[in-house]
Amino acid sequence: MIIMNRNTCPLKPLSNEQIIKVVQNTDYNQYPDQERQRFINIYAKAYDLNPSEIEVANGSDEWIQKAVMTLGQNGVMAFNPDFVMYKIYTEQVLPELLTVDCEPDFSFDFAKAVQAIQERKPSLFMISNPHNPTGVMFKTEELQLLADTMAEVDGYLVLDECYIDFAVDYERPQGQNIVFLRTLSKLYGMAGLRIGLAIAQGETFTKINSINHPYTLNSLSLNLASELFSNKEKLAEFKNYQFESKKQLTKALAQVNDLITIKPSLANYIFTFGDLAVDLAEFLISKGFLPRTYDTPILKNAARYSIIKLDDYPALNQAIMEWKQKY
Template identity: 75%
Template sequence: MIIMNRNTSPIKPLTDEQIVKVVQDTTYNQYPDQERQRFIDIYAAAYDLNPAEIEVANGSDEWIQKVIMTLGGNGVMTLNPEFVMYTSYTLQVKPEILEVDCEPDFTFDFAKVARAIKAQKPSLFLISNPHNPTGQMFATEDLQLLVDTMAEVDGYLVLDECYIDFAEDYQRPVGDNIVILRTLSKVYGMAGLRIGMAIAQGETFEKINKINHPYPLNSLALNLASELFSDKRKLNAHKTYQFESKQELARILSQVKDLITVKKSYTNYVFTYGDLALDLAQFVMERGFLPRTYELEILKNAARYSIIKLEDYPAFNQAVMKWREKYAE
């Protein structure tokens, strides 16, 4: 089966030589102190951030759990649908998660979201931008409304930018109650190494770091992550491959947009929905491609496809076009 349900990179970013060199040079007999700071400095330089406002953990997953534990005391709210782990981690420590449903076309009415925040006063709101699972990018003014409304109820907004490298950069909302989450699991191709970053300022940064381990990540993962940024040309080629892959994925699925709705995506996956969306998903599954389908009621007619190796697209294209024939007049 070719995996299209994980939103990960289909290729690895480092050569075997780079990996051997990093392993040889890693002083794994010592605790990983300098390695952590070195990676944070490199990441901060790459994105023009203040290294003092960045901390690492085991994937953004761990950050999601940590922000729920440190900021979610008076309730956690999110969109529906959203990244499934927001719900899973909330239900580890709370009886419920508060949700605001999407509209029938999978957009969100942010005035409605703001009203729900004012009525229920959660202390934490989690949102992914670009959005998982729909792939859309939210407008700055909508995000600013969320930040300001959360501030009114003394709460925090987590802006999960897991897929940001697949989008164009955007004007971020402002506020000292914002936490931004990033990861090396997607465009950077290191999902297995579990490297996630949180970016926040002042008291917000202090609060989310209250429950840290002394050495949040191991030295090998940190050094491999630092190595990733050491060769800009190679890194750009790694990213470009995936951008091309995304374009091809979107092109292939656009050929059936008269039969299913194919949402414009700012991520490494494409979201489809409609009466025939699951039929296509089932059809390509029978031909060796595994998209993401859902049990959740709101997503029962949806399927999401993430990028694959360029060499696998001809067969995927063939499967999609064969499915089209079923509905030809």
Template identity: 50%
Template structure:
């Protein structure tokens, strides 16, 4: 079975020779002070960030939890659909949770979102950009509208940029009330190391990091991530492989855009929806390609597919073509 439901990389970023270097760098009997600083320095330099405005934790999920704990006591608001763990973490923390529904085509009315903010007055608004599950990116003025509304409410706006390296650069809303969450799990392929990044400023940075652990990550994981990120040529080649895989994925599913909706993608997956999306998804699953199906009412007629190895695309294309031949195209 070719797995297309995890949004992870289909190939490993880690070379065997990295392991000897990691062993030589790691002082197992000491606490990982040096390693934490080194990894932060590398990431900050690579991304043109102020190292004093970033911090690391165990995956982006931990930063979602920590922002909710420290900044979300009067309620969390998001859009739906979006990353399902936002709701899960709010419920774990017994925080008020509000959702603004998408339109039928999975677009969002930002006037409606802003009105909901003023009505419910949450202390934190979170969304993913690029967006999970649609794969699209929001417009700068749309994000700014949320940022302005949350600032007026004396609240915070968290942008979850898990897939940003697959997307395009954009002008982010500015201000101490805006926080960015990132991860090394997607374009960098290090999901197993669980390394998440928070980017914040001033008092907001102090608030959200005050409950971070003194040693949030282990020696080996941080050294392995650092060795990988120092291998600049391979990092670029590895990222390009995945971006090419994403483009191949989009091209494969654009074959069926006459019988269902297929979004463009600024992520490592493609989102399909419509009354025949499930039919194609089941056909592919029966023939060895497992996409992501949903139980949520607003996603029951959607299927999401993540990138696969380049050599698996010819067979995927064949199966999509076979399925399409049996479909009646409405004119």
């Protein structure tokens, strides 16, 4: 099966030579120490961030869990749908995730979210931007409104920027109560190495780090991540491959935009919905492509497709056209 259900990168970013060099030079007989600071400094420089406001963990997943545990005591709220792990981690420690449903066209009403926050007073609101699963990028004003409303109830906002590297840079909302999450699992092609970052200021930073293990990430992952940023040209090529793949995916699905509804996406995946969306997904499964379908009620008519290798598009295009001919 060609994987299209995980929003990961179809290629690996490092050559065998680079990997061997990193493994040979990693002091894995010692606890990781300067490896962590080195990677944080490299990442901070690449994104013009303050290294003292960054910490690493095993994927942004671990940060979601830590945010729930350290900031979510009085309730956690999110839009429905959003990234499934918000619900799973919340329901490990609280009775339920509080949710604000999307509109029938999978748009989001921020006034409704504000009202829900004022009524329920959660201590944490989590949102992905670009949004998973729709690929939509929210406006700065909308995110600022969420951050400010959470501040009014003495709460925090987690802004999960897992897919931000596929989108346009944007003016970020401001506030001491915001935690930004980043990852090397998507555009950087390192999902298996589990490298997630949290960025926050002052007391918020202290709080989300209050339950850390002494060594937050292993030395090999950290050194492989540092190696990735050492060759700018190679990295740019790797990114461009994925941007091209996204273009091809957009074109492939546009062939059937008269039969299914397609959301314009700023991530490495495309969200489709409508009466025939799942039918197309199931047809493609029978042809060896594995999109994401859902069993949650709100997403029952939806399917999401992530980027694949460029070489796989001719077969995908052919399969989509074969499906189209049925209608």
